[in-house]
Amino acid sequence: MLAEDDENLGFLLKEYLQAKEYDVDLYKDGEKAYKGFQNNYYDICILDVMMPLKDGFTLAKEIRMANPNMPILFLTAKSMKEDVIEGFSIGADDYMTKPFSIEELLMRLEAILRRTRKDAASAEQTLFQIGKYLFDATKQTLTYENDTRKLTTKESELLKYLCLNRNSLLDRNFALKTIWVDDSYFNARSMDVYITKLRKYLANDPSIEIINVRGKGFKMIY
Amino acid sequence: MLAEDDENLGFLLKEYLQAKEYDVDLYKDGEKAYKGFQNNYYDICILDVMMPLKDGFTLAKEIRMANPNMPILFLTAKSMKEDVIEGFSIGADDYMTKPFSIEELLMRLEAILRRTRKDAASAEQTLFQIGKYLFDATKQTLTYENDTRKLTTKESELLKYLCLNRNSLLDRNFALKTIWVDDSYFNARSMDVYITKLRKYLANDPSIEIINVRGKGFKMIY
DNA sequence: CTTTCGCGTTAAACTTTGTTAAGGGTATAG
DNA sequence: CTATACCCTTAACAAAGTTTAACGCGAAAG
Secondary structure (H helix, E strand, O other): OEEOOOHHHHHHHHHHHHHOOOOOOEEOOHHHHHHHHHHOOOOOEEEEOOOOOOOHHHHHHHHHHHOOOOOEEEEEOOOOHHHHHHHHHOOOOEEEEOOOOHHHHHHHHHHHHHHHHHHHHHHHOOEEEEOOEEEEOOOOEEEEOOEEEEOOHHHHHHHHHHHHOOOOEEEHHHHHHHHHOOOOHHHHHHHHHHHHHHHHHOOOOOOOEEEEEOOOEEEEEO | OEEOOOHHHHHHHHHHHHHOOOOOOEEOOHHHHHHHHHHOOOOOEEEEOOOOOOOHHHHHHHHHHHOOOOOEEEEEOOOOHHHHHHHHHHOOOEEEEOOOOHHHHHHHHHHHHHHHOHHHHOOOOOEEEEOOEEEEOOOOEEEEOOEEEEOOHHHHHHHHHHHHOOOOOEEHHHHHHHHOOOOOHHHHHHHHHHHHHHHHHOOOOOOOEEEEEOOOEEEEEO
16 A cells, blocks of 8 residues: 655556556545555555645554554655654654655565565464574474584474464364374373473573463463 | 674664663674674674675675574665665665664664564563562463562463453453353352462562452452 | 351362383384 | 384373362351
8 A cells, every 4th residue: 555645756656566566556645545444455554644634644543553563664755853753653664764766665665574474474484483592393403502403303393383373372182183193192191291302402591481271282482 | 683893883872772671792793793693592683784804794694594584684884775775685674874863773673673573572461560569471470579480370361360350340250251161160169269379479469459249250459 | 137158268189291211113224 | 134223102100280178257138
């Protein structure tokens, strides 16, 4: 979503981004932009600050109210320090002052999308930072400072699912069915043994904990 | 991690960020920085581009090789368009040209951390100040002065709901259904046992009370 | 005033998990 | 073909978490 009241600049930006394979909707004032936002799903909002009817800061607040994670990039002639700071305090992801290089805008836009899409694509994630450890689920290695340890398949799978559920529960039966194929009593005990092993491996960083939730599963926090 | 060869600027930045409660390690050339990176866990890397021994771009490539998710912010006197573009192509999250406002740096840094920490922090409130106690619902810990006690899952859940209803009623049946899944007679008695436990844990600060509302539930006041 | 009911508290009973070590199977090297 | 190493499971006992039981008390109901 692109909200920009300067016709020339707005059109130019839209053309440029479309040439880069982005789908762009251009709105020429803050109110139209907000209506457009409500009726579409956008990956990112590029907002001019000074616009008729509703300014960019107000618009951004409303957008963030509706969707706290929506990436926002401000685009403005205001370069006063206070404005930049206001922009970021609203929760902007980036703030560019006119005149700017259109290529730089693209770069910044992609830097933001890279981050925000990573979370969505995280099912494929294979590299995890666990406190001071680095865990590579593909190579099945766990590194602490200079010390790299090779993990077995089961260790690695279990740790991966704990990572994917960071700070929330990894359901016991889910883990058993995915990693151990069936959730028998003995497999459950086997999983407990593996939890003990992982706790030992991760003991160097005391901020990492694998907490048991009785009857439900485990959660790893850090 | 802060890599900056200009002594004055480096020191100033470090001081400023430390005043904002960040832990900062300052490195004065690219090679020292890389060694530091390997031996520590950082949340973000702030890299000057022109540095002795190893420039910022090269350093960034090496860092990203080791950890593709590491947030990187470039800080540089180079404002040439090609440099900005090179910085972002390496995968930078932001790029600031000198001279810059130190407050803006902080804002941009926090915008990046906001995104990358999203899963950790955003979900819901997890930290509660209960009188002189500090309660962390994620870590399941209750701290009084220097003494930290680990809570069990049920203790922690119950205390969390008491906190969320501070000074107002936590409905008995609501708590039973959310924490104990069903509101049978025995579960209700179990909850009473837990209330007793929490009262004991919180006894050090007499201004905290968990008051029973006969037939309705409990309310915690402080 | 007496009875009933809900809650406070403690401790025992029961269930699940933690931990260590031994056993069993399979791949790899000699 | 045998020996070894490695991974995973099973066993056994210890420890922790949760529920149940029992008894006492005081407030509400009759």
